Amino acid sequence: MSIQIGIIGGSGLYDMAELTDRHELTIDTPFGPPSGPYVTGTLGGTRVAFLARHGIGHRITPSELNFRANIYGFKTLGVERLLSASAVGSLREDLAPLDLVIPDQFIDRTRGRVGTFFGDGIVGHIAFADPVCGDLAQVAYDAAVTAGATVHKGGTYVCMEGPAFSTRAESHLYRAWGAHIIGMTNLQEAKLAREAEICYATIALVTDYDCWHPDHDHVTVEMVINTLHQNARTAQRVIAGAVSVLATAPRTCGCGQALATAIITRPEIVPEGTRRALAPIMGKYLG
Ligand SMILES: CSC[C@H]1O[C@H](OP(=O)(O)O)[C@H](O)[C@@H]1O
Numbered sequence: 693m694s695i696q697i698g699i700i701g702g703s704g705l706y707d708m709a710e711l712t713d714r715h716e717l718t719i720d721t722p723f724g725p726p727s728g729p730y731v732t733g734t735l736g737g738t739r740v741a742f743l744a745r746h747g748i749g750h751r752i753t754p755s756e757l758n759f760r761a762n763i764y765g766f767k768t769l770g771v772e773r774l775l776s777a778s779a780v781g782s783l784r785e786d787l788a789p790l791d792l793v794i795p796d797q798f799i800d801r802t803r804g805r806v807g808t809f810f811g812d813g814i815v816g817h818i819a820f821a822d823p824v825c826g827d828l829a830q831v832a833y834d835a836a837v838t839a840g841a842t843v844h845k846g847g848t849y850v851c852m853e854g855p856a857f858s859t860r861a862e863s864h865l866y867r868a869w870g871a872h873i874i875g876m877t878n879l880q881e882a883k884l885a886r887e888a889e890i891c892y893a894t895i896a897l898v899t900d901y902d903c904w905h906p907d908h909d910h911v912t913v914e915m916v917i918n919t920l921h922q923n924a925r926t927a928q929r930v931i932a933g934a935v936s937v938l939a940t941a942p943r944t945c946g947c948g949q950a951l952a953t954a955i956i957t958r959p960e961i962v963p964e965g966t967r968r969a970l971a972p973i974m975g976k977y978l979g
């Protein structure tokens with residue numbers, strides 16, 4: 693049975709306790725293994741698939757994440773809308789720890805990560821001016837308001853390579869660029885989800901003021917995890933609320949047709965192996 697809603701949990705969100713009728717699914721992909729098993733289950737009456745981004749026990753660094761495999765796995769399950777939850781540092785005074793942000797832009801400060809399904813004989817270029825699905829972001833925002841969270845709609849997420857946190861000079865630079873929050877994981881996910889014609893939006897949980905703020909210590913993992921523990925219930929309520937709305941809201945955005953104008957390679961010259969590997973992602977365009 694196809695599962696249309698996916699959830700990818702980041703630091704501190706390794707499981708969804710409310711999931712009932714749970715099954716673990718190990719999915720192999722042409723790009724290697726995803727971060728771990730997908731947990732399928734029912735959340736408030738709706739079937740969802742959950743994946744812990746960094747693996748069980750948090751053992752995969754942001755640079756080591758197999759973003760292609762993670763998105764491919766969701767696609768093969770039938771996922772059309774993917775909600776991410778992520779810990780972020782704040783680059784603005786008014787975005788305080790425990791606040792939520794639903795970002796709508798990214799700045800890519802990663803290096804050498806694979807962030808596309810294209811290659812190996814097929815070339816395509818998706819539009820990425822608006823990297824987040826506006827409809828899904830609105831649902832996430834509304835769910836956060838309903839859950840009683842302090843939530844900010846929109847904002848620019850700097851995706852840095854890590855795993856070390858930023859230097860103070862970098863932190864000030866990102867502020868000067870007008871960015872709002874910083875993390876290490878969302879950019880490639882958003883790109884690959886778009887290529888896979890999956891709606892993507894992220895619920896960013898502010899855990900710290902990074903290192904620019906004169907009145908706050910530099911960021912530590914302990915600080916991040918302590919804040920996440922305080923916010924875990926809220927995050928789960930927001931996700932559950934969003935899922936209940938998505939369950940009955942038809943998909944009317946353009947994400948499901950993102951590849952319709954993107955592929956430039958003549959279908960008949962796409963190598964057989966590439967065609968086979970990409971069948972779940974773009975088979976409908978390859979004849
Ligand atoms: C544990 S602090 C740094 C870590 O937290 C964020 O992870 P995620 O986006 O998966 O919640 C950040 O991107 C870093 O990977």
Ligand SMILES: Nc1ncnc2[nH]cnc12
Nearest residue numbers: 779780781874875902911
């Ligand atoms: N300050 C920070 N920088 C990068 N990733 C983070 N995740 C949580 N806080 C962060």
